[in-house]
Amino acid sequence: MSEPLLEAVDVAKDLGSGAAKVAALKGVSLSLRGGELTLLMGPSGSGKTTLLSVLGCMLTPNGGTVRIRGQSTAGLDAEEMTRLRRRHVGFVFQSFHLFPTLSAAENVRLALDVRGSPARAARKKSAEALARVGLAHKTSTFPRELSGGEQQRVAIARAIVASPSVILADEPTAALDGDNGRAIMKILAEIAREPERAVLIVTHDPRLLPFAGRIIHIEDGRITGEERGNIHTTEG
Amino acid sequence: MTGAADMPLVFTLAFRNLFHDRLRFIATLIGIVFSIVLVMVQMGLYLGFGHMVTTMIDHASADLWIMPKGTKCFEDPSLLNMRDRYRALSTNGVAEAIPLVIGFADWRMASGEMTPVFVIGSDLRAGGLEPWNVVEGRVEALSGPKAVAVDRSYFNRLGVSGIGSSAEIRQQPVRVAAVTRDIRSFTTTPFVFVDIDRARAYTGVPSNKASYLLVRLNAEARPDQERRELASNIPDVEVLTPAEFRERSRRFWLFGTGAGAALFAGALLGVIVGTVIVAQTLYSSTKEHLNEFATLRAMGSSRRYIYKVIVCQALLSAVIGFSVAALLGDVIVRLTERTALPILITPALLVALFLLTVVMCVGSSIAAIIQVTRIDPAVAFTR
Numbered sequence: 001m002s003e004p005l006l007e008a009v010d011v012a013k014d015l016g017s018g019a020a021k022v023a024a025l026k027g028v029s030l031s032l033r034g035g036e037l038t039l040l041m042g043p044s045g046s047g048k049t050t051l052l053s054v055l056g057c058m059l060t061p062n063g064g065t066v067r068i069r070g071q072s073t074a075g076l077d078a079e080e081m082t083r084l085r086r087r088h089v090g091f092v093f094q095s096f097h098l099f100p101t102l103s104a105a106e107n108v109r110l111a112l113d114v115r116g117s118p119a120r121a122a123r124k125k126s127a128e129a130l131a132r133v134g135l136a137h138k139t140s141t142f143p144r145e146l147s148g149g150e151q152q153r154v155a156i157a158r159a160i161v162a163s164p165s166v167i168l169a170d171e172p173t174a175a176l177d178g179d180n181g182r183a184i185m186k187i188l189a190e191i192a193r194e195p196e197r198a199v200l201i202v203t204h205d206p207r208l209l210p211f212a213g214r215i216i217h218i219e220d221g222r223i224t225g226e227e228r229g230n231i232h233t234t235e236g
Numbered sequence: 237m238t239g240a241a242d243m244p245l246v247f248t249l250a251f252r253n254l255f256h257d258r259l260r261f262i263a264t265l266i267g268i269v270f271s272i273v274l275v276m277v278q279m280g281l282y283l284g285f286g287h288m289v290t291t292m293i294d295h296a297s298a299d300l301w302i303m304p305k306g307t308k309c310f311e312d313p314s315l316l317n318m319r320d321r322y323r324a325l326s327t328n329g330v331a332e333a334i335p336l337v338i339g340f341a342d343w344r345m346a347s348g349e350m351t352p353v354f355v356i357g358s359d360l361r362a363g364g365l366e367p368w369n370v371v372e373g374r375v376e377a378l379s380g381p382k383a384v385a386v387d388r389s390y391f392n393r394l395g396v397s398g399i400g401s402s403a404e405i406r407q408q409p410v411r412v413a414a415v416t417r418d419i420r421s422f423t424t425t426p427f428v429f430v431d432i433d434r435a436r437a438y439t440g441v442p443s444n445k446a447s448y449l450l451v452r453l454n455a456e457a458r459p460d461q462e463r464r465e466l467a468s469n470i471p472d473v474e475v476l477t478p479a480e481f482r483e484r485s486r487r488f489w490l491f492g493t494g495a496g497a498a499l500f501a502g503a504l505l506g507v508i509v510g511t512v513i514v515a516q517t518l519y520s521s522t523k524e525h526l527n528e529f530a531t532l533r534a535m536g537s538s539r540r541y542i543y544k545v546i547v548c549q550a551l552l553s554a555v556i557g558f559s560v561a562a563l564l565g566d567v568i569v570r571l572t573e574r575t576a577l578p579i580l581i582t583p584a585l586l587v588a589l590f591l592l593t594v595v596m597c598v599g600s601s602i603a604a605i606i607q608v609t610r611i612d613p614a615v616a617f618t619r
Binding site: 049052053056058059079082083085086087089091093094097099100101102106109110111113114115119158170 | 244245246248249252256527531532534535536537538541613614616617
């Protein structure tokens, strides 16, 4: 079995302080391997988003260890965490978070620009990433002129363009209708087939189960179960 | 909007964020333009005033000025003893010491109305301080009886219409023999150029007194040495170079009277107003784009990258705002060109104002930058 690209061991995270302090994660352990699409499922308030933030190097855990490509986040300051995130993690958000003033290609290119990629190479790569999600013809289109499904595809192109090891997606189909949701999942499942890339999707939508290689259940800040999925990438 | 394909993306993002909300951008521009035009006018007045108060010194033909001790400015009414002239002439290196008489007098128009004038009388044969920009008549005509030179811009004030017009100064008849252009006084009191003897009669300065001695040195003279000698030979006088006298006059009018402080206070007010407006609009623009900046952070952007976007917005606002302000400034300069106190905008002032605009706009972005510094990238998941 390959080495995990991302690994969390006994991760704990408290949110808030004083009387409002809540233990959002209580000793979570999981690992993500290349070539696998994992679903993280659980009810609202179960700690899914907090776990995603910790795994994505946005939040520092109070206890336990997170390792990305073998590098631990322990003791890293905010900018070092940012560097780690920049190098290894791509994000897909529920509400896309595209920049309304930038075209589709520019939105994708932004992910390379923040990494300091040369403009010419960045332009080529962003066009390729858009082509990969089926939007080669929409490079100059602005988000307001795109459908919800197309916007999410741009967001996926943005997440993959810098070839991160891990893609973390937060409810990527929640704002989409069934057809668009399936199309997005097909793209993510396709990306997850690459052996050097792991995809973790937070969802509570059971329609995504057919795309999963693995399903992890979380409840009240703890992993309550894990099962192998039954992938049908040709569905839809 | 896609035509800017070759622009750095930071610049593109800043540019489009700025123009995305046109109303806010216009408010920012109004703030910058108002502020810079205000500072420009105040500083232009300062420079114009500084230039106006030294007009006579600038046009006098002198290597050194001898004046009574404590003279504060050209218009100072203190008087020298004419014996000082002979002392000056007996100093090595001094070629000429031309007396100059100045003073206020009453001008009575043909209609009987009175108005104050500032009389300037010098020895017309020696040519110490003659009228310049003569557009009608000749300077030489001033040596004729009753002859005076006045500026065209004061015709209405003086009740004259050109060469040959008559009036009275101190109950003595005068006749306009020469007309000048653009010799205006910042005090709005018209200048009247006359021969020195009649200047004494019009101002009441006795024949053994003079306001200044304009010293011309021999070609081989060493100004510093002659100046020292003049100062030691003549008691109770000061010997200044034209540059020193200019500086002293300027300092008196600008700082001794409080006029300069008022102009600087106005300029400072402009800077404060501009900074507050730009800071407010940049802050609210940043606040509106906070989600985007959080997304950038989540994508792994460094804080520096985001600061660049904000500073770029500030710089763009500065360049556009300054350009509009400079155009307005040009219009204001043209409008005040022929007034008693023209606004003077020099290339150095323009450069300084541009730098001020940049500093003001970039400084205004600090609040926005502080706000961005506190962004938690994890909010990208929750919004």
